[in-house]
Amino acid sequence: MAKVRGDIKVDIEQCKGCELCVVACPQDALTLSKEINKQGYHYALLVEDVCTGCTNCALVCPDAVITVYREDKKSGKKIPVAEVRNVTGDIRITVGADEEAEG
Ligand code: SF4
Numbered sequence: 001m002a003k004v005r006g007d008i009k010v011d012i013e014q015c016k017g018c019e020l021c022v023v024a025c026p027q028d029a030l031t032l033s034k035e036i037n038k039q040g041y042h043y044a045l046l047v048e049d050v051c052t053g054c055t056n057c058a059l060v061c062p063d064a065v066i067t068v069y070r071e072d073k074k075s076g077k078k079i080p081v082a083e084v085r086n087v088t089g090d091i092r093i094t095v096g097a098d099e100e101a102e103g
């Protein structure tokens with residue numbers, strides 16, 4: 001079975017360079033940048049095109065700055081599957097592509 005193709009987007013200006021996502025990635029697809037962001041932190045970067053969209057990085061990021069996408073096989077479009085928001089208030093975790101309720 002072909003692997004799922006994934007991708008991530010990091011809000012680099014909000015990243016604190018804690019490296020948790022780098023450690024959590026089973027594909028070793030992440031590293032910290034040589035450059036620093038406006039806050040003075042080395043930020044997370046996707047360096048290998050091997051992301052499977054597993055969502056680990058987004059779920060461990062304490063600053064909730066990673067959005068994970070998976071490629072829809074039919075359309076080829078990237079669909080967001082993991083987005084964590086408002087960690088200082090309500091936590092909203094979405095895992096999985098748009099799934100309609102059954103029943
Ligand atoms: S979604 Fe999974 S495979 Fe892709 S960068 Fe994040 S941890 Fe790695």
Ligand code: SF4
Pocket residue numbers: 010014015016017018019020021022043044060061062063064065066
């Ligand atoms: S876990 Fe979040 S804050 Fe930490 S390095 Fe990764 S993207 Fe940055």
